[in-house]
Amino acid sequence: MIRLEKRPTPSKAWTYATPVLAVALTMLAGGLMFALLGKNPFLAIKTIFYDPILGEFAFYYRGQLLVKAGPLILIAIGLAMGFKAGIWNIGAEGQYIMGAICGAAVGLAFYPAEHWYIFPLMVIAGALGGLLWAMIPAILKVKFHTNEILVSLLLVYVAEQLLAAMALGALRNPDATGFPGSRNLQQYPAASNPELWAGTGIHYGVVAALIAVIFAYILLSRHLTGFHIQLAGQSPKAARFGGVNPTMLVVFCMGLSGALAGLAGLFEVTGPAGQIAINFNSGYGFTAIIVAFLGRLHPIGILLAGLLMALTYIGGEAAQATLQIPAAAIQAFQGMLLFFLLGVDVLSNYKIKRVKEGVA
Amino acid sequence: MTELLSVQGLTKAYPGVVANDDVSFDIAEGEIHALLGENGAGKSTLVKMIYGLVKPDSGTMRLRGQAFAPPEPRAARANGVAMVFQHFSLFEALTVAENVGLGMENPPALSQLSREIREVSHAYGLPLDPRRLVGELSAGERQRVEIVRCLLQDPKLLIMDEPTSVLTPQEVEILFATLNKLKAEGTSILYISHKLEEIRALCDGATILRRGKHVASCDPREKSAAELAELMVGEALQVPDRAPSEPGEVILQVAGLTSTNVATFGTKLQNIGFEVRAGEILGIGGVAGNGQDELLSALSGETMGSPETVRFRGKTVGHLPPNARRRLGMLTAPEERLGHAAAPDMSLTENGILSGWQRQELTSAGFLKWGAAKRFAEQIITAFDVRTPGAHVAARALSGGNLQKFVIGREILQRPELLVVNQPTWGVDASAAAAIRQALLDLASNGTAVIVISQDLDELREVSDRFAALNAGHLSAPKPTRGLSMEQIGLMLGGAHDMDVADTGGAHHIKEAYEEGHP
Numbered sequence: 001m002i003r004l005e006k007r008p009t010p011s012k013a014w015t016y017a018t019p020v021l022a023v024a025l026t027m028l029a030g031g032l033m034f035a036l037l038g039k040n041p042f043l044a045i046k047t048i049f050y051d052p053i054l055g056e057f058a059f060y061y062r063g064q065l066l067v068k069a070g071p072l073i074l075i076a077i078g079l080a081m082g083f084k085a086g087i088w089n090i091g092a093e094g095q096y097i098m099g100a101i102c103g104a105a106v107g108l109a110f111y112p113a114e115h116w117y118i119f120p121l122m123v124i125a126g127a128l129g130g131l132l133w134a135m136i137p138a139i140l141k142v143k144f145h146t147n148e149i150l151v152s153l154l155l156v157y158v159a160e161q162l163l164a165a166m167a168l169g170a171l172r173n174p175d176a177t178g179f180p181g182s183r184n185l186q187q188y189p190a191a192s193n194p195e196l197w198a199g200t201g202i203h204y205g206v207v208a209a210l211i212a213v214i215f216a217y218i219l220l221s222r223h224l225t226g227f228h229i230q231l232a233g234q235s236p237k238a239a240r241f242g243g244v245n246p247t248m249l250v251v252f253c254m255g256l257s258g259a260l261a262g263l264a265g266l267f268e269v270t271g272p273a274g275q276i277a278i279n280f281n282s283g284y285g286f287t288a289i290i291v292a293f294l295g296r297l298h299p300i301g302i303l304l305a306g307l308l309m310a311l312t313y314i315g316g317e318a319a320q321a322t323l324q325i326p327a328a329a330i331q332a333f334q335g336m337l338l339f340f341l342l343g344v345d346v347l348s349n350y351k352i353k354r355v356k357e358g359v360a
Numbered sequence: 361m362t363e364l365l366s367v368q369g370l371t372k373a374y375p376g377v378v379a380n381d382d383v384s385f386d387i388a389e390g391e392i393h394a395l396l397g398e399n400g401a402g403k404s405t406l407v408k409m410i411y412g413l414v415k416p417d418s419g420t421m422r423l424r425g426q427a428f429a430p431p432e433p434r435a436a437r438a439n440g441v442a443m444v445f446q447h448f449s450l451f452e453a454l455t456v457a458e459n460v461g462l463g464m465e466n467p468p469a470l471s472q473l474s475r476e477i478r479e480v481s482h483a484y485g486l487p488l489d490p491r492r493l494v495g496e497l498s499a500g501e502r503q504r505v506e507i508v509r510c511l512l513q514d515p516k517l518l519i520m521d522e523p524t525s526v527l528t529p530q531e532v533e534i535l536f537a538t539l540n541k542l543k544a545e546g547t548s549i550l551y552i553s554h555k556l557e558e559i560r561a562l563c564d565g566a567t568i569l570r571r572g573k574h575v576a577s578c579d580p581r582e583k584s585a586a587e588l589a590e591l592m593v594g595e596a597l598q599v600p601d602r603a604p605s606e607p608g609e610v611i612l613q614v615a616g617l618t619s620t621n622v623a624t625f626g627t628k629l630q631n632i633g634f635e636v637r638a639g640e641i642l643g644i645g646g647v648a649g650n651g652q653d654e655l656l657s658a659l660s661g662e663t664m665g666s667p668e669t670v671r672f673r674g675k676t677v678g679h680l681p682p683n684a685r686r687r688l689g690m691l692t693a694p695e696e697r698l699g700h701a702a703a704p705d706m707s708l709t710e711n712g713i714l715s716g717w718q719r720q721e722l723t724s725a726g727f728l729k730w731g732a733a734k735r736f737a738e739q740i741i742t743a744f745d746v747r748t749p750g751a752h753v754a755a756r757a758l759s760g761g762n763l764q765k766f767v768i769g770r771e772i773l774q775r776p777e778l779l780v781v782n783q784p785t786w787g788v789d790a791s792a793a794a795a796i797r798q799a800l801l802d803l804a805s806n807g808t809a810v811i812v813i814s815q816d817l818d819e820l821r822e823v824s825d826r827f828a829a830l831n832a833g834h835l836s837a838p839k840p841t842r843g844l845s846m847e848q849i850g851l852m853l854g855g856a857h858d859m860d861v862a863d864t865g866g867a868h869h870i871k872e873a874y875e876e877g878h879p
Contacts (some may be wrong), residue, residue: 224726235703242714245685
């Protein structure tokens with residue numbers, strides 16, 4: 001019989017080893033699944049993990065990788081701060097939309113003027129849009145003890161309605177002869193977020209994501225605020241004893257995660273998406289929750305998890321296109337990755353002990 | 361006398377520790393048998409095996425000559441073994457009768473059960489109203505519910521795990537009268553405690569455990585408390601001493617402190633007032649749940665009120681949050697070590713930062729100085745003999761006593777001008793407890809004002825200059841500890857809470873009746 005025994009202190013070695021182990025287990029189980037589907041498992045796994053980075057057509061995929069990973073990482077970093085403190089902002093998708101709407105609105109208000117300060121103003125507006133949208137659940141929680149999970153989640157649907165209203169109404173392109181959607185910001189240089197180096201997929205949003213990773217890393221490991229965030233999440237009573245003000249913490253964490261989600265929305269609408277449209281949002285705000293947990297709420301972990309997540313999306317699409325692997329199998333494969341990552345996590349906190357029968 | 365229970369060679373090992381190693385002892389019918397030992401000596405594991413909660417690795421038990429190996433508590437109860445746990449398992453939102461019914465195999469109708477509870481509880485001098493909500497009862501009354509629940513099953517062997525730790529001296533007297541009455545009726549009692557005077561007053565025989573081993577058996581009435589302590593600890597204990605000092609200026613003044621809102625079943629502080637001087641130790645006694653936590657949190661700043669309720673060196677601080685008070689020199693150590701005084705999953709270094717970052721200057725411009733923080737934690741570990749591999753270890757990995765030394769040491773090394781500690785030695789072994797008390801005495805000798813909140817009256821008599829009792833949120837006027845008898849302390853603790861004290865007469869009555877019948 002096998003028994004789990006709690007380690008007195010979490011194992012450092014296993015904390016680093018478990019993600020690698022999980023990826024290996026996913027390849028094994030996924031390969032088995034692809035084999036049962038009659039596909040060559042080695043080819044399938046190569047298509048998903050290897051081709052997008054180093055394969056023949058990698059020049060196309062590589063850019064896609066950062067375009068997808070950027071917003072995921074940027075949003076997940078903000079969410080992780082709150083999650084570490086025990087504040088559950090589930091509504092990043094809504095804050096992402098509001099950031100895009102507010103930022104785009106500022107840019108469109110200047111159209112067609114060309115000034116250097118337009119884009120910076122849009123960035124500020126985007127961050128503020130997300131921040132203020134996140135302040136609604138934060139203030140309701142602080143003042144009336146509402147549940148921030150529910151309020152932030154429900155506000156996603158409100159934001160989606162607003163998005164549709166904007167695409168059809170106030171922000172609609174007056175020159176588009178009735179088609180929904182705003183002007184394309186990529187074609188308005190003062191307000192566009194172009195690819196900075198051709199073929200890399202790096203735009204200002206990717207740069208912002210990297211800055212956020214560094215900022216979060218320093219905040220959590222070196223700064224008193226980061227210490228208080230972790231303290232509040234692990235032991236609320238000890239945090240109060242340590243002088244952490246719960247109200248300030250809720251406002252700070254919700255505000256930060258809202259602002260970063262808003263920024264992600266702004267960079268998306270000015271860059272890869274290009275315009276405010278009814279179907280502008282594509283679930284980054286929800287996927288970022290998974291990325292945050294895959295990365296163990298650690299900034300470097302989130303960076304890697306965001307890249308890995310983007311890779312399975314892009315590699316998965318490639319496998320569908322080139323090997324005719326069904327979309328459901330790709331989703332199952334991604335599910336396996338999550339399953340194994342969270343499953344083997346138990347090893348960093350527990351030891352596996354073999355127990356002889358009859359003694360226990 | 362015939363043997364009721366005979367235990368032979370019981371052994372139980374947990375990973376890394378042998379909780380019981382070849383333990384044997386006998387309990388006679390109608391005997392009150394003490395199981396004596398420090399925390400972690402293996403008392404609880406031993407009785408859990410008798411009660412069927414834990415299976416022994418090896419060894420046998422015989423109950424009235426029959427082999428006895430209860431696979432679960434139900435089987436033990438069916439054989440007449442009942443147990444009152446140290447921590448009550450009661451539902452606060454249910455009535456006494458409902459709680460009793462929940463613990464029975466086939467409870468009778470509620471009306472009949474209520475009648476039985478009333479009869480049994482009166483017969484044994486433990487009056488209980490079956491209709492009251494448990495949430496409204498005092499700790500002593502809650503214990504009665506547990507005892508009555510056992511008595512309704514007509515036990516042959518009653519196991520009691522540290523029953524007096526939550527009782528006032530008067531309540532202890534009631535309990536002892538009840539136990540003596542049970543004994544007179546032929547019920548055997550296995551009594552777990554580390555309070556030596558109690559055992560000497562009550563028990564007929566004693567089995568002493570040390571580190572899982574049975575080290576001695578004796579008749580506790582023939583041994584002195586010091587002899588018993590030596591058997592229990594394995595070495596002679598140091599009694600704390602202090603240099604006498606004159607109390608200095610007034611450091612803390614509390615006036616008209618009344619809590620505005622408290623948690624469900626919490627206790628509201630009622631117009632509390634007192635002062636503490638430099639170099640003085642004020643002891644605050646009382647059974648847990650009478651407002652201790654609320655008082656500590658009002659002094660630490662976790663609960664804030666109007667400014668003038670708390671004055672520190674004449675300055676109003678009642679409205680200040682914890683860190684502002686720490687800057688002034690008001691430090692506190694809460695009762696709950698894991699989860700309140702320390703974060704379980706954080707390292708000792710991080711737990712040092714928790715309350716020490718300001719006074720130890722562990723930050724600069726908001727950035728943590730990890731090197732200095734580690735040195736601070738190591739300084740605590742060395743100065744207070746905290747047994748741990750190092751400062752990187754998570755707080756949850758430390759034993760209760762070691763973590764307590766760390767928590768108290770953390771505050772003392774910050775050179776407080778006022779230190780408030782709640783239950784400083786709760787669950788701490790005897791030698792560590794002596795070290796903590798000595799540290800508190802030394803602190804006071806150096807001119808710090810100290811408040812010790814504790815349930816352990818012996819401890820308060822040992823360390824405090826003045827004594828006050830906290831009861832149902834009221835604080836009695838502090839009196840000099842020297843010359844205060846246990847009787848007087850008991851009356852102070854009873855205070856306004858007349859429900860408990862009123863029954864003392866009845867207990868005396870039972871006690872006398874018993875003594876007459878059985879000289």
